[in-house]
Amino acid sequence: MTLAGRSLQTRLALAYAAGFYAAGVLVLVLVAVPLAGVDAATPVGRPAAKVTTQSGIGLPQLLTGSAVALVLLIPVALALGRLVSDRFLRPLRAITATARTMSTGSLHRRLDLGEPMDELTELGRTLDNLFARLQASFDSQRHFVANASHELRTPLAGLRTLLEVAVADPDADTGSLRAACQEALALSGDQERLVQALLTLATSERGVTRWDTLDLAHVAGTVLASRRRQAAERGIGLAEHLTPAVTAGDPRLIESLVANLVDNAIRHNHPDGHVEVTTRTSGTQVALTVTNSGPVVPADDLQRLCRPFQRLAPDRHGRGDGHGDGHGDGHGDGHGDGHGDGHGHGLGLAIVDAVTRAHRATLTADARPEGGLSVTVRFAQISQP
Numbered sequence: 001m002t003l004a005g006r007s008l009q010t011r012l013a014l015a016y017a018a019g020f021y022a023a024g025v026l027v028l029v030l031v032a033v034p035l036a037g038v039d040a041a042t043p044v045g046r047p048a049a050k051v052t053t054q055s056g057i058g059l060p061q062l063l064t065g066s067a068v069a070l071v072l073l074i075p076v077a078l079a080l081g082r083l084v085s086d087r088f089l090r091p092l093r094a095i096t097a098t099a100r101t102m103s104t105g106s107l108h109r110r111l112d113l114g115e116p117m118d119e120l121t122e123l124g125r126t127l128d129n130l131f132a133r134l135q136a137s138f139d140s141q142r143h144f145v146a147n148a149s150h151e152l153r154t155p156l157a158g159l160r161t162l163l164e165v166a167v168a169d170p171d172a173d174t175g176s177l178r179a180a181c182q183e184a185l186a187l188s189g190d191q192e193r194l195v196q197a198l199l200t201l202a203t204s205e206r207g208v209t210r211w212d213t214l215d216l217a218h219v220a221g222t223v224l225a226s227r228r229r230q231a232a233e234r235g236i237g238l239a240e241h242l243t244p245a246v247t248a249g250d251p252r253l254i255e256s257l258v259a260n261l262v263d264n265a266i267r268h269n270h271p272d273g274h275v276e277v278t279t280r281t282s283g284t285q286v287a288l289t290v291t292n293s294g295p296v297v298p299a300d301d302l303q304r305l306c307r308p309f310q311r312l313a314p315d316r317h318g319r320g321d322g323h324g325d326g327h328g329d330g331h332g333d334g335h336g337d338g339h340g341d342g343h344g345h346g347l348g349l350a351i352v353d354a355v356t357r358a359h360r361a362t363l364t365a366d367a368r369p370e371g372g373l374s375v376t377v378r379f380a381q382i383s384q385p
Helices: 008-040 059-103 119-168 174-206 216-233 251-267 299-305 348-358
Strands: 212-215 237-242 246-249 274-282 285-292 362-367 373-380
Touching: 008 059, 059 119, 119 174, 174 251, 174 348, 212 216, 212 251, 216 237, 216 251, 216 274, 216 285, 246 251, 246 373, 251 274, 251 285, 251 348, 251 373, 348 362, 348 373
Parallel strands: 237 274
Antiparallel strands: 212 246, 274 285, 285 373, 362 373
């Protein structure tokens, strides 16, 4: 077996042993060579001077003893090399064992190498942080899949029941069948919006692959123009204070972020309420703020509402449509450009949060004492050419 095919411990042990042995040979050379030089410097015709040490040992005996010592040094060097390599590889074995355990599904395990603080301990702490993020990611994924399955199953079951009732009715006429088809279309639209929301959320969590320069004021203006009829039908006033706010990112994802914030603000409002959208530049950042009137939102629920499929309890505001990312009546109204992805499924603020993190921006949500929310997203500013 070649050296490259041996275990890391064997290779380190051999390397340490070689170092110890080389040090012994070096000491012998440094001692023996000067003595041999003294012996070789005896003038010709004179009796050879007998080089001895202080203890009376001659040069031949010294060289013989040194050779024997070097032979005996081989197992000692190997033993010391084995001991040292075992000591230094102990944290690496702990890392390997923990990683092997975690690969079977036990993501709660941690290394906890402790002291002393060296390169392997630093590696262990870095891996512990990585394992914690992986565990949080997998837990979030499991919860998301479970919730998505439940959310998809509900409209599918409703659609199936609707069609079964229509088919089983022997007295069904054109009018009743048409009504059943209209309800089926509404349910299908609900499923389509849910799937689109899930795709948008997945795309946001995957990260940004396209960075284009864009103006938040222009994006917000486009979204508001497509929502004015929807707001008018609900008796909600839209106000805008849009100043240039240039940043970089994926235009479609940022438009989805703005659309979901505006849709939230319109849907979770009350008659004669208001929605205010502001874009501005502040230092090295640009900010988008959407403020709306509406039911009082408990401050303790703000962080939870940024997770997928989270809604407030119906009795919190008397309507049962969920605030923030809950989004309303479950079917939407069909207005706008199709970028408002959170309709009724608890995905609105989750999408906003995912898009924000993908763009390395910051999201701040505040519950207004008089009711409603004020949500601000801050992006890095990009200077215009």
